[in-house]
Amino acid sequence: MKQIDLVIIGGGPAGMSAALAAYEQGVTNLLILERDSRLGGILRQCIHNGFGLHRFGEELTGPEYAWRYEEKVLEKKIPYLLDTMVLDISPEKVITATNTSLGVFQIQAKAVILAMGCRERPAGALALAGDRPSGIFSAGTAQKYVNMKSYLPGKNVVILGSGDIGLIMARRMTLEGAKVHAVCELMPYSGGLARNIEQCLNDFGIPLKLSHTVVKIHGKGRLEGVTIAKVDENRRPIPESFEYIPCDTLLLSVGLIPENELSKTAQVELSPITNGATVDQNRQTSTEGIFACGNVLHVHDLVDYVSEEAEIAGNAAAAYLRGALQSNLHIPLSTDGKIRYTVPQTITEEKEITVYFRVSDIFRNATVKVLDGDRVIYSRKKQKVAPGEMESILLKPVQFAGAKALKFTLEVE
Amino acid sequence: MANTRELTCIVCPKGCPMKVTLEGKEILTIEGFTCPRGKQYAIDECTHPMRTLTSTVRTSGGGVVAVKTDRAIPKELMFDCMQVINKTVATLPVRVGDVLVSNLLDTGANLIVTANQE
Ligand SMILES: Cc1cc2nc3c(=O)[nH]c(=O)nc-3n(C[C@H](O)[C@H](O)[C@H](O)COP(=O)(O)OP(=O)(O)OC[C@H]3O[C@@H](n4cnc5c(N)ncnc54)[C@H](O)[C@@H]3O)c2cc1C
Ligand code: SF4
Numbered sequence: 088m089k090q091i092d093l094v095i096i097g098g099g100p101a102g103m104s105a106a107l108a109a110y111e112q113g114v115t116n117l118l119i120l121e122r123d124s125r126l127g128g129i130l131r132q133c134i135h136n137g138f139g140l141h142r143f144g145e146e147l148t149g150p151e152y153a154w155r156y157e158e159k160v161l162e163k164k165i166p167y168l169l170d171t172m173v174l175d176i177s178p179e180k181v182i183t184a185t186n187t188s189l190g191v192f193q194i195q196a197k198a199v200i201l202a203m204g205c206r207e208r209p210a211g212a213l214a215l216a217g218d219r220p221s222g223i224f225s226a227g228t229a230q231k232y233v234n235m236k237s238y239l240p241g242k243n244v245v246i247l248g249s250g251d252i253g254l255i256m257a258r259r260m261t262l263e264g265a266k267v268h269a270v271c272e273l274m275p276y277s278g279g280l281a282r283n284i285e286q287c288l289n290d291f292g293i294p295l296k297l298s299h300t301v302v303k304i305h306g307k308g309r310l311e312g313v314t315i316a317k318v319d320e321n322r323r324p325i326p327e328s329f330e331y332i333p334c335d336t337l338l339l340s341v342g343l344i345p346e347n348e349l350s351k352t353a354q355v356e357l358s359p360i361t362n363g364a365t366v367d368q369n370r371q372t373s374t375e376g377i378f379a380c381g382n383v384l385h386v387h388d389l390v391d392y393v394s395e396e397a398e399i400a401g402n403a404a405a406a407y408l409r410g411a412l413q414s415n416l417h418i419p420l421s422t423d424g425k426i427r428y429t430v431p432q433t434i435t436e437e438k439e440i441t442v443y444f445r446v447s448d449i450f451r452n453a454t455v456k457v458l459d460g461d462r463v464i465y466s467r468k469k470q471k472v473a474p475g476e477m478e479s480i481l482l483k484p485v486q487f488a489g490a491k492a493l494k495f496t497l498e499v500e
Numbered sequence: 501m502a503n504t505r506e507l508t509c510i511v512c513p514k515g516c517p518m519k520v521t522l523e524g525k526e527i528l529t530i531e532g533f534t535c536p537r538g539k540q541y542a543i544d545e546c547t548h549p550m551r552t553l554t555s556t557v558r559t560s561g562g563g564v565v566a567v568k569t570d571r572a573i574p575k576e577l578m579f580d581c582m583q584v585i586n587k588t589v590a591t592l593p594v595r596v597g598d599v600l601v602s603n604l605l606d607t608g609a610n611l612i613v614t615a616n617q618e
Contacts, residue, residue, distance in 0.1 A: 134566040134614065135554045140512050148554055150566050150615035154596050234556055237564040262555060262582050281515030285508040286551065290575065389513055 092116040092408055094182055094196040096173050099128020100390050101381025101397040102202035103156040106165050108401025114408060119167035120184055127153035128204055134234045135255050141391035152390060176353040178374055198376045198404045201350055205343040205382035217303045222310030226252040226340035239263050241336030245313050246270040247301045249277040253340025258287035268332050271299040271315050276449050278475045310335055343386045353377055361385040365432040368440045369403035378404050385430050388477060418490050425497040437484040444495060446472045454498045459490040502528060507545055509538040518542050549575040557588045565590050565617050569609040581605055593618045
């Protein structure tokens with residue numbers, strides 16, 4: 088069996104950044120495995136701009152951002168295999184993969200970085216009355232059709248869910264000549280970025296209907312229309328508010344889930360909240376030598392943070408291979424529910440650590456407090472926190488020295 | 501009489517909410533921005549709104565390739581520019597940054613390629 092020091096699963100922005108970071112740290116026996124025919128991951132279909140402001144100080148489109156990394160991967164001659172699907176990873180780090188030239192093959196790795204990204208919640212997951220005529224797509228699938236195949240799925244569109252991909256597609260399809268009649272959002276607030284509501288909906292006069300959902304699908308062969316309704320505070324449709332909108336296309340933009348089938352075969356412990364692995368500050372999973380980063384770990388809003396996190400994992404994998412990965416502590420981080428989750432979920436080393444977290448609802452005038460038992464080790468007031476925006480705080484070793492466990496809480500006035 | 505406009509800055513993902521008071525076309529006050537770029541955005545938005553346009557063009561290979569305007573164009577010209585973009589064909593191979601149309605509709609912006617294709 089072929090032996091490779093570090094194998095990276097997935098050649099998106101996370102996989103490429105992790106590989107580059109490990110390479111810079113002296114790991115030269117490494118390999119990226121990517122199932123697609125190109126490096127770049129999902130960014131290849133995200134042709135809109137708005138990427139890279141943090142990293143590069145300029146506004147790039149998705150493909151341009153991906154190219155910045157691909158160019159370096161090529162320059163450093165970091166080995167990668169395309170059109171190669173990883174089928175299984177064992178807890179002993181034996182990777183089983185397949186492609187047309189090698190058939191099914193195995194690699195024994197010393198360290199593995201999981202960077203498989205996320206996928207969209209499928210249309211089937213929605214409980215909607217009516218048949219399933221053609222014309223119903225996830226927003227990401229529509230994005231692929233329009234941007235990679237130049238195929239416009241329809242002319243009259245309703246979008247369910249106000250996630251960023253849905254908002255971006257509202258603008259994209261409008262520019263290509265379709266009419267987007269409405270974006271319906273079940274919650275009283277949008278999960279998308281404010282800038283996308285402004286430049287993707289308001290610019291084109293597309294109504295955002297908050298606290299609205301689709302209750303019925305009309306049409307047999309092809310979608311003919313949808314019935315939308317306002318929902319009450321318990322998210323139940325209000326019958327008097329039913330409204331029929333004729334349309335040939337319904338896009339669903341109802342969230343992303345990390346793609347963790349392989350993490351399961353590797354017997355990596357998964358968080359029921361993020362659906363990704365639980366990790367320490369090095370992004371090491373519960374299995375020693377297996378690391379995770381990017382959207383497979385938790386869904387990021389901004390690719391800039393994906394790259395940042397991937398570098399942490401790449402550096403740590405290099406340290407692990409040198410036998411220099413420190414872990415002399417074990418401090419689990421828990422949350423109060425208002426804060427939904429943290430990444431990392433444990434701290435195993437005395438150093439400065441950035442902890443990322445997401446909240447479960449929109450809160451105003453809230454104070455983020457980190458507790459060691461009754462002792463407040465960190466406190467900061469926030470004007471507004473929202474589920475759509477990842478927050479982060481920096482913890483210093485003096486703050487958590489001696490702690491047995493840390494609890495992340497949000498105090499709302 | 502002064503009137504106020506509420507804006508959302510689109511320059512970065514923070515999306516700061518801003519308030520501008522205007523007397524006719526003259527800007528009196530701008531509130532809510534966190535950085536100078538936000539202030540400039542508010543001024544532009546109240547005088548002449550500009551947007552960067554991204555799309556795809558057909559290629560000589562029968563597929564499509566991603567493109568953008570290399571600077572923001574007047575917002576009201578987006579659909580006119582789309583018409584030009586939809587008539588443009590890129591001859592392969594193309595590299596990131598290749599100019600396909602210079603000075604698109606006299607906007608001063610060039611239409612450039614944003615992905616490599618052989
Ligand atoms: C449809 C869609 C649109 C998005 N739009 C935006 C956006 O506009 N702005 C933004 O900031 N973020 C967007 N995101 C989030 C975006 O995914 C991240 O910003 C970023 O691309 C995540 O990088 P990644 O490397 O973790 O994942 P990805 O880019 O998804 O890369 C994962 C890679 O792993 C490969 N892979 C997966 N499983 C296997 C396997 N078994 N074997 C081999 N290879 C495998 C995949 O083919 C893929 O190339 C979007 C996500 C989706 C799903
Ligand atoms: S004002 Fe500055 S920080 Fe706020 S959204 Fe605009 S560019 Fe970003």
